[in-house]
Structure formats: structure tokens, C-alpha cells
Amino acid sequence: MPYVYEVTxxxxxQAIIMEYIAGQTMGEQGVIxxxxxxxxxxxxxxxxxxxxxxxxxxxxxxxxxxxKLKRQILSARMIDNRQKNILIDxxxxxxxxxxxxxxxxxxxxxxxNDNRVTIIDWVDASSGDVRADACRSYWLYAQFxxxxxxxxxRIYCDKSGTTQDEIxxxxxxxxxxxxxxxxxxxxxxxxFDIVNHYCTE
Numbered sequence: 001m002p003y004v005y006e007v008t009x010x011x012x013x014q015a016i017i018m019e020y021i022a023g024q025t026m027g028e029q030g031v032i033x034x035x036x037x038x039x040x041x042x043x044x045x046x047x048x049x050x051x052x053x054x055x056x057x058x059x060x061x062x063x064x065x066x067x068k069l070k071r072q073i074l075s076a077r078m079i080d081n082r083q084k085n086i087l088i089d090x091x092x093x094x095x096x097x098x099x100x101x102x103x104x105x106x107x108x109x110x111x112x113n114d115n116r117v118t119i120i121d122w123v124d125a126s127s128g129d130v131r132a133d134a135c136r137s138y139w140l141y142a143q144f145x146x147x148x149x150x151x152x153x154r155i156y157c158d159k160s161g162t163t164q165d166e167i168x169x170x171x172x173x174x175x176x177x178x179x180x181x182x183x184x185x186x187x188x189x190x191x192f193d194i195v196n197h198y199c200t201e
Contacts, residue, residue: 001119021120023113041151047107048155050117051137055130055160057100065101065128066091069177076179078192083199087176094169096129105133106140131162135170139178143187172198 002019009015026043073079073087102109103124111118134156141149157164175194183191 001122021111021113021118023111023116023118026107026110026112026117040148041155043107044148044151044155045159046117047110048152048159050110050119051102051105051134051156052160054102054105054119055099055133059098059100059125059127062100062125062127064098065103065126065132068103068124068126068128069132069173072177072180073173076176078179078188079176079195083195084176086199087173087195091173094129096131098127099130101126101128101130101133103133103136104140105137129170130160131167132170132174134160134162135167135174136178138167139171139174143190 002021004016004018006017007014008017026047069091070088073084073091076084079087102119102122103126104121105119109119109121111120134153137156138149138153141152153164153167156162157167172195175191179188179191179195
């Protein structure tokens with residue numbers, strides 16, 4: 001990750017002063033590589049390998065993922081209190097060991113410069129379930145390309161020994177939390193339908 005020089009405030013808002021990293025993100029390179037699926041898969045393997053290295057670390061002195069997701073779910077305006085309570089109950093009933101999770105891990109947050117890969121945008125990092133982190137990555141890809149999302153999921157499950165069902169158990173919670181973000185109406189409807197379907201089963 002980039003070297004952090006200072007944590008300060010700019011115009012009253014928290015800011016991080018960090019090292020500038022030159023290069024292209026893997027997402028920018030992907031615009032070309034989508035035409036070469038073999039190269040895209042090679043990049044996705046690298047992407048997953050790095051994510052698994054992140055997940056192998058214990059997280060110390062970071063916000064708990066459960067607290068972060070609960071806060072996001074509670075602030076999501078599209079879902080009602082009953083749905084929020086169902087999602088939060090599910091959140092606290094999933095058993096897991098806390099590990100380092102990036103929280104917004106996708107190809108546009110990895111910068112390649114020569115042989116160095118730098119991971120950026122750690123603002124959503126937390127101590128939590130790596131399966132939830134993988135679930136969020138899957139749905140971030142799915143909003144752009146189902147083929148890319150399926151490729152990511154296949155590689156992640158193969159390399160981690162995790163099943164798709166173990167990752168998808170987090171889907172309604174991740175969907176509910178994402179509804180607190182600034183996303184398109186089209187995307188919000190898809191996420192709301194996921195939450196609504198789960199909460200009416």
C-alpha cells in the first residue's frame with residue numbers, strides 16, 4: 001500500500017496524506033484485456049492471490065466489520081426497520097474469525113507499476129469475515145460484467161477452498177449495506193430486490 005505521511009484534517013474533514021503511486025490500475029488495463037480473456041484471467045489470478053494475502057493477516061485495532069455493516073444497514077433509506085432488523089440478526093448470527101478485509105477490493109484499486117502492485121483506497125478496511133469481503137468483490141464485478149464476476153468467484157473459491165454458498169451467505173447483508181452508498185437507481189433496485197427477497201422468504 002502507499003506510504004502514509006500524515007493523518008490530518010482538510011476543510012474540517014479527515015484526510016490522509018500519502019505517497020503518490022504512478023502507473024495504471026488493473027481496471028484500466030482491463031479495458032484492453034477484456035478482448036483477451038486469457039490475459040484477463042491471468043490478471044484475475046494475480047488479483048485473487050493478493051486478496052488472499054490480505055485475508056491471511058489478523059486485523060488489529062481496526063473497526064469490526066459487523067459494526068461497520070450494521071451502521072451502513074441502519075442508514076440505508078430504501079429498506080424498512082423490519083428488513084434492517086432481519087439483516088442485522090443474520091449479521092450477528094454468522095460465525096467467523098476476524099481477519100484483515102479491504103472492504104472495497106476490485107481491479108480499480110490495484111495500481112501496477114513495473115513489477116510492483118500497490119493496493120489503494122483502504123478507507124473501508126475492517127476486521128471481519130473474509131467471505132464477506134469476497135462477496136462484496138463479487139457483486140462489484142457483477143454490476144459491470146457477470147462473466148468477470150463468475151471468473152473472480154471461480155478463482156477465489158478454487159484458491160481459498162471456500163464454497164460459493166459460504167460466500168453468498170453474505171449477499172443480503174452486503175446488498176443492504178451497499179444501499180447506504182451513493183449508487184445508481186438501477187443498481188439500488190437490484191440490491192433492494194435481493195434484500196426484499198431474503199426478508200420475505
